[in-house]
Amino acid sequence: MTSPEFSTPLEQGRPPTATAGGIRLGLRANLAQFTLLVAVNALVGGMLGQERTVLPLLADDVFHLSAYTAALTYMALFSYSYGERTCSAV
Numbered sequence: 001m002t003s004p005e006f007s008t009p010l011e012q013g014r015p016p017t018a019t020a021g022g023i024r025l026g027l028r029a030n031l032a033q034f035t036l037l038v039a040v041n042a043l044v045g046g047m048l049g050q051e052r053t054v055l056p057l058l059a060d061d062v063f064h065l066s067a068y069t070a071a072l073t074y075m076a077l078f079s080y081s082y083g084e085r086t087c088s089a090v
Helices: 031-061 067-089
Strands: none
Touching: 031 067
């Protein structure tokens, strides 16, 4: 039983681990989800870094485009494909 002056587990000196709805709070309780989040962020960051390094070299060597033209083309095609995908989902 809790004493009247302490109303929450945090005020009692221990971290909250569960709520009435069954949601588990805290890093230790959600370690798998946190690890997945870190891994996905690392992979996305690596992919963006690789894309920004390789794409201008590929555009210059294969298609003989300057870095500015390659970046502008990439942005235009990405915007177009994203717009098509978004509009087709509606």
